[in-house]
Amino acid sequence: MRATDDVLNAIRRHGAEAYPEEGCGFLLGEMNADGVRATRVHRAGNERATERERRFTLSPAAYRTAEAAAEDAGLDVVGFYHSHPDAPARPSETDLTEAPFSGYAYVIIGVEDGQPAALTAWQLAPDRSRFVEDDITRDAAATPS
């Protein structure tokens, strides 16, 4: 995954602000055969009614809102992020079971005692059997605004 510093820092910030709950949102940018380039973050609310310290939900309505914001900016929804408060920045079994399609970038920000920690990116294997860690290449290009 390629991402600008602005995107990576916005994810870290959201993870810290949502602590001790999980924060989540969408990555906007471009997707092609080479992968995902994230140029903007679209924050969303964690729509879980309970257990928000360890679970998150992004509803289809939230996806549609993010998709509209992406279209307005000439971008696409290219992935998702969520935080793991006081837990490793690795996908859980639940993350695997409830992930949608392969091809999106799945970013996890670990948050320890309210401070952003490891930030990792993952690709869902095409057969949905596992997540494969993805390198994050910092993209120097300016974030369109």
Next chain:
Amino acid sequence: MPTTQTQTVTVRIPTPLRSYAGDQKTAEAEGATVGDALADLAERYPDLREQLYDGDGDLRSFVNVYVGDEDIRHTGGAETSLDGGEEVSIVPSVAGGAFG
């Protein structure tokens, strides 16, 4: 004999599935109901089928479908009828979290 009216709708394809649908953001499909239109779409683009449906032939749990601005869960599900010309959107939902 009654004839079944066939309606043409535009289906919005989520970003990672476009590569299975001719790299298009939208594709046309025909059907009198949402279920029929999605089945027609899967017929036209067979690689989409396993993305959208599980082994039992049901839409995967994270696959949501809208007709216009209405989630079909509130309008009759796959049996939701189509007049033709609507925009049908395939919309993923996402969930997960640190601990299962």
